[in-house]
């Protein structure tokens with residue numbers, strides 16, 4: 587039966603492309619009749635969640651008839667200690683994604699402007715468009731490093747937010763501490779810099795900053811962090827933001843009271859204290875990243891050196907067909923078209939055997 591109504595959604599929805607999460611394992615298994623499929627497409631932690639988080643979730647189950655702590659106060663205390671900030675400089679959210687939406691809701695009026703690096707994480711644009719704001723894309727340089735002067739040049743008296751993603755998804759490149767400081771000092775104090783440091787734990791560069799030191803210094807900056815990557819908790823949805831107290835208060839005003847469920851809160855608390863799991867996870871990525879570079883080089887393929895748990899690989903004009911053929915061999919990666927990079931794919935760093943399988947499949951195809 588066809589719908590019988592004339593209900594109109596907001597006009598802005600017509601301009602908004604929904605987030606494309608990439609194909610799930612089960613779909614590729616069904617489509618190609620494959621048993622063994624590996625997903626190297628969502629930058630998840632291949633080691634799984636911290637065992638301590640699983641234990642904490644199990645222990646919290648009998649209390650599920652209670653509402654969660656609306657303020658996530660225990661978790662905030664643990665995060666505050668780990669990041670050497672005050673609890674009132676923190677907000678805990680349903681993943682980093684929710685924080686991006688909340689920031690958009692808290693700070694953007696229609697026709698305000700938002701500066702967004704390009705290519706980068708799609709949710710910045712989504713949040714801005716949702717509020718009727720105007721997105722000013724600033725291309726990265728040809729080597730995918732940040733073009734600091736171009737970012738500053740894009741700022742007008744309507745600019746409310748400047749997004750910076752470091753390490754940047756999908757390129758793996760970083761904004762250096764010196765560059766961030768330069769930007770913060772050059773910008774008017776009414777502009778909020780949102781530094782998305784979702785992948786900060788995978789960096790090895792001494793020039794990197796996760797931005798928290800600038801929060802401590804009182805700059806108008808919000809740092810986004812997530813439990814979905816190094817902490818291996820993507821499925822339970824927890825992220826957090828670190829910013830000066832006044833900025834946090836504005837964001838808290840628009841959040842729904844029980845945005846982070848009880849299991850997510852206890853899991854995150856356990857995961858942040860599981861240093862062994864965090865260390866293993868970062869060591870794995872750092873070692874495998876290098877091994878993947880070697881293999882890609884042997885195959886004669888270009889790639890961008892990454893400070894993250896994924897690598898942007900240049901496959902040339904055949905990229906789309908290689909991406910599709912990888913899928914028929916049970917290897918899911920992300921095709922670059924969504925970022926306007928039709929000659930690239932982004933591959934998440936997996937377990938050694940998964941990375942070997944990716945390289946072997948790639949070798950067979952090309």
Ligand SMILES: Cc1ncc(COP(=O)(O)O)c(C=O)c1O
Pocket residue numbers: 628629680681682683684707751754755782784811812813814820824825
């Ligand atoms: C750059 C970046 N920021 C934020 C997120 C959001 O992560 P989550 O909502 O799972 O916390 C992601 C997820 O892929 C990301 O790549």
